[in-house]
Amino acid sequence: MKKLPFLLFIAASIFIILTAPASADTIGFEDVPQSKWNDIGSNYSGVTFTGAIVLSDQTTPPLDTTYYPPHSGNAVMSESYSPTGDRADITASFNTPTNEVSFYYASLSPIWLEAYDASGSPIGEPLEGGIVTGENGFLKFTSSEYNIAYVIIHDTGGFFTVDDFSFNVPVPEPNTMLLLGFGLIGLWGLRKKFKK
Numbered sequence: 001m002k003k004l005p006f007l008l009f010i011a012a013s014i015f016i017i018l019t020a021p022a023s024a025d026t027i028g029f030e031d032v033p034q035s036k037w038n039d040i041g042s043n044y045s046g047v048t049f050t051g052a053i054v055l056s057d058q059t060t061p062p063l064d065t066t067y068y069p070p071h072s073g074n075a076v077m078s079e080s081y082s083p084t085g086d087r088a089d090i091t092a093s094f095n096t097p098t099n100e101v102s103f104y105y106a107s108l109s110p111i112w113l114e115a116y117d118a119s120g121s122p123i124g125e126p127l128e129g130g131i132v133t134g135e136n137g138f139l140k141f142t143s144s145e146y147n148i149a150y151v152i153i154h155d156t157g158g159f160f161t162v163d164d165f166s167f168n169v170p171v172p173e174p175n176t177m178l179l180l181g182f183g184l185i186g187l188w189g190l191r192k193k194f195k196k
């Protein structure tokens with residue numbers, strides 16, 4: 001009966017994997033190294049930011065927390081500066097397409113959250129967030145499937161900050177199928193054992 005504990009382990013693993021909800025990654029921008037302050041880039045696993053910098057009480061210039069209070073800690077994400085004085089849109093590209101993206105923000109002008117699939121086609125209607133200063137607004141975009149390859153965040157000419165950027169990480173289907181396969185083999189083995 002030595003195989004039984006192993007088979008029970010396999011069965012338990014399958015149960016856990018199959019019932020695990022999609023987990024969410026939340027990025028608070030607190031732990032960005034100084035060398036990445038001007039380009040957060042791929043500092044975090046699962047997502048790459050472009051056009052994004054970190055602002056905090058440690059940066060130069062420091063974050064104006066009166067108008068743009070962080071939702072967590074001392075640091076937020078904001079738009080990159082550009083030589084022309086315009087600010088870039090922030091793009092967040094996901095390693096694995098997600099079905100939900102959300103963040104807290106403060107902005108001097110209305111801001112937009114646009115979601116796109118892997119072929120660059122827009123998903124649904126862009127979300128608009130109103131002017132919020134001195135506190136945090138919240139935007140959440142949800143898709144019916146895991147097809148959000150990237151999102152673009154932009155305002156309409158002012159300045160904005162983003163904090164606690166969150167996205168769903170899908171349950172890895174291939175692993176689920178692999179474990180299901182092992183489980184079926186295990187059950188088959190168990191059935192043979194009890195038949196003897």
Ligand SMILES: [Ca+2]
Pocket residue numbers: 028029030070071072073074075076163164
């Ligand atoms: Ca923060």
